Amino acid sequence: MLIAVTGASGSIGKTAVPFLLNNKEHTCRLLLRDSKPNRKLVAKLKNRYSQNVEVIFGDVSDPVCCRKLVEDTDFVLHLAAVIPPKADHDEAVAWKTNLNGTENLVNAIIESGNTARLIFFSTVAVYGHRGEQHHWGRVGDPLMPSVFDAYGASKVRAERFILESELKHWIILRETGVLYDNLMMNNISDGLMFQTPVNVFIEWVTANDTARLLDGIISSPADPDFWNGIYNIGGGISCRQTGFETYDDGFKLIGGSAKKMFEPNWHNQRNFHCFWFSDSDILEERFHFRREGTKDFWDAFAKKHWIYSLGRLVPAGLLKSLLFHPLLKNSNAPRYWVESGNEARITAVYGSREKYDQIPGSWDQVDLVCEREGYEETKIHKAEYDLDHGYDESKPDAELELSDMQKAAAFRGGSVLSDSMQTGDLKTKLKWQCHNGHIFESSPYTILKAGHWCPVCCSPKEEWNYDELSKHIPFFAQIWYDTHEPEENYLYSIDETGQTSVRKVSEQ
Numbered sequence: 001m002l003i004a005v006t007g008a009s010g011s012i013g014k015t016a017v018p019f020l021l022n023n024k025e026h027t028c029r030l031l032l033r034d035s036k037p038n039r040k041l042v043a044k045l046k047n048r049y050s051q052n053v054e055v056i057f058g059d060v061s062d063p064v065c066c067r068k069l070v071e072d073t074d075f076v077l078h079l080a081a082v083i084p085p086k087a088d089h090d091e092a093v094a095w096k097t098n099l100n101g102t103e104n105l106v107n108a109i110i111e112s113g114n115t116a117r118l119i120f121f122s123t124v125a126v127y128g129h130r131g132e133q134h135h136w137g138r139v140g141d142p143l144m145p146s147v148f149d150a151y152g153a154s155k156v157r158a159e160r161f162i163l164e165s166e167l168k169h170w171i172i173l174r175e176t177g178v179l180y181d182n183l184m185m186n187n188i189s190d191g192l193m194f195q196t197p198v199n200v201f202i203e204w205v206t207a208n209d210t211a212r213l214l215d216g217i218i219s220s221p222a223d224p225d226f227w228n229g230i231y232n233i234g235g236g237i238s239c240r241q242t243g244f245e246t247y248d249d250g251f252k253l254i255g256g257s258a259k260k261m262f263e264p265n266w267h268n269q270r271n272f273h274c275f276w277f278s279d280s281d282i283l284e285e286r287f288h289f290r291r292e293g294t295k296d297f298w299d300a301f302a303k304k305h306w307i308y309s310l311g312r313l314v315p316a317g318l319l320k321s322l323l324f325h326p327l328l329k330n331s332n333a334p335r336y337w338v339e340s341g342n343e344a345r346i347t348a349v350y351g352s353r354e355k356y357d358q359i360p361g362s363w364d365q366v367d368l369v370c371e372r373e374g375y376e377e378t379k380i381h382k383a384e385y386d387l388d389h390g391y392d393e394s395k396p397d398a399e400l401e402l403s404d405m406q407k408a409a410a411f412r413g414g415s416v417l418s419d420s421m422q423t424g425d426l427k428t429k430l431k432w433q434c435h436n437g438h439i440f441e442s443s444p445y446t447i448l449k450a451g452h453w454c455p456v457c458c459s460p461k462e463e464w465n466y467d468e469l470s471k472h473i474p475f476f477a478q479i480w481y482d483t484h485e486p487e488e489n490y491l492y493s494i495d496e497t498g499q500t501s502v503r504k505v506s507e508q
C-alpha cells in the first residue's frame with residue numbers, strides 16, 4: 001500500500017505517519033517543505049522505517065510536486081494546512097496552501113488516472129460559532145465559518161472543490177480540536193488562546209486516536225457505502241467539555257486554575273467554532289479508534305511533561321503576569337483588539353464595546369455552563385437538539401426527489417431551477433438559485449448532505465455578510481440569532497494586507 005502524505009510534520013501528521021508505518025505493508029511518500037526541522041524528521045523516519053519512507057521536498061501549492069506525489073499511490077492523505085494562529089497572521093498563505101494546494105492535489109489525482117483515494121482533512125471551523133442553544137452539530141448543518149477566519153473559509157472552498165470535482169474516491173473528515181503533544185507550548189505563544197470562549201462546547205479528539213482512525217480507514221477494504229462522504233471526527237462523550245474546563249485541565253498541570261490565571265473579559269464571547277457532535281459515533285462504530293478521553297490525555301501529558309509541574313513552585317499571580325499578561329498584547333488577542341480600538345474585531349467577538357464592558361469583572365458573577373446542575377447529563381445527545389436541514393430526513397436517500405430539493409432550497413431562501421431529477425441520484429448536479437439571484441450547479445449531496453449553499457454569497461473570503469444572509473436564509477437564521485441581534489446588520493471585510501473593517505449595511 002503506497003500512501004502519499006501531505007502535512008507529515010503537522011500536529012496530526014507527526015503522530016499518524018509513524019502509526020501507519022508500523023504496519024510493514026505500508027509505504028509512505030511524504031511531501032514536505034525543505035527545512036531543517038523537516039530534514040531532521042525525515043532522517044528520524046528513515047532511520048526507523050528505512051525503505052518504507054519516500055520523500056519529496058516541495059510544496060503542495062506547486063502542481064508539479066503534487067503530480068510527483070500522487071503517482072501510482074493507493075491513498076492520498078491530505079493533512080497539510082495552514083491553521084491558526086499562522087492562518088490568522090497571514091491569510092494569503094492560508095488560502096494558497098489550503099485552497100490552491102487542495103485544487104492541485106485533486107487535479108493531480110484525476111490526471112494520474114483517478115485511482116488514488118483522497119482522504120481530505122477539513123475542520124470543525126467550517127461550521128462557525130455555536131451558542132449554547134444549539135451546541136450539538138452534525139454533517140449537513142450550515143457552514144458559516146467565523147468572521148475573519150481564513151482557515152475555516154478556505155476549507156469551505158476546498159471542500160466544495162472536492163465535492164464538485166471528477167474525483168472517483170474521496171472522503172472529507174471534519175476534524176475537531178486536537179489534543180496533541182505540543183499543545184501547551186503552542187498555545188502559550190499566541191493571543192489565539194483567548195479566542196476560545198469559556199462557555200463554548202468542544203468535543204476534543206486526541207492525535208493518537210486520529211492516527212488510529214486513519215490507519216483503520218486505510219487498512220479496511222474499500223466500502224462504497226463509506227467512500228465519497230463527509231464525516232465529523234470527535235472523541236465522543238469522554239471528550240466533551242467546555243472551553244473553561246479545557247483551560248482548567250491545562251492549568252492544573254502547573255498548579256493553577258482557569259479562575260486564577262484568567263480574567264473573565266479576556267476571551268471571545270462569540271465568533272469561534274466547535275460543538276458536541278451528534279454524529280461522531282459513525283466513525284467509531286466502523287473503526288473503533290477511540291482509546292483516550294480528555295482525562296487520559298492530560299494524565300499522560302503530565303507524566304511525560306513533568307517539567308510543567310515545576311510551575312507549582314511559582315505563585316499563581318506571578319505565573320499569570322509572566323505567561324499571560326504579555327500575551328494579551330499579541331495582535332491575535334481579543335484584549336489587544338479592545339485596547340487598540342479595532343471596531344471590526346470588537347463587533348465580531350462581542351457585538352459592541354458596550355457589550356464588552358458588561359462582561360462581569362469577577363468569576364463569581366460569570367454563569368459557567370460546566371458548573372450548572374445537571375451539566376454532565378447534557379453530554380448525552382437527544383434528537384431534539386438537531387438543526388433543521390430543510391427536508392424530510394426520515395426519507396431514505398434513495399427516495400429523495402425533486403420536491404425534497406425544492407423544500408431544501410426554499411429553506412435556504414432560494415429555489416431549484418432544474419425541472420427534473422432522477423429519484424435518489426444525489427450525485428448529478430442540479431441548477432439552483434440563491435435569494436440574490438446567483439445561479440449555480442451543485443449536486444444534491446453538496447447542498448442537502450454537506451451543508452454548502454450559494455458559492456458566491458455563502459462562501460466568504462473578503463467579506464462576511466451573515467447578518468444580511470440570515471434575514472433571507474432560515475437555514476442560517478436558526479443558529480445565527482443565538483449569538484447575534486437581528487438589528488446588527490454588519491458587513492465585515494478584510495483586505496489583502498489583513499486590515500479589517502466593519503460597517504452597517506444601511507450605510508451603503
Ligand SMILES: [Zn+2]
Nearest residue numbers: 434438454457
Ligand atoms: Zn448567492
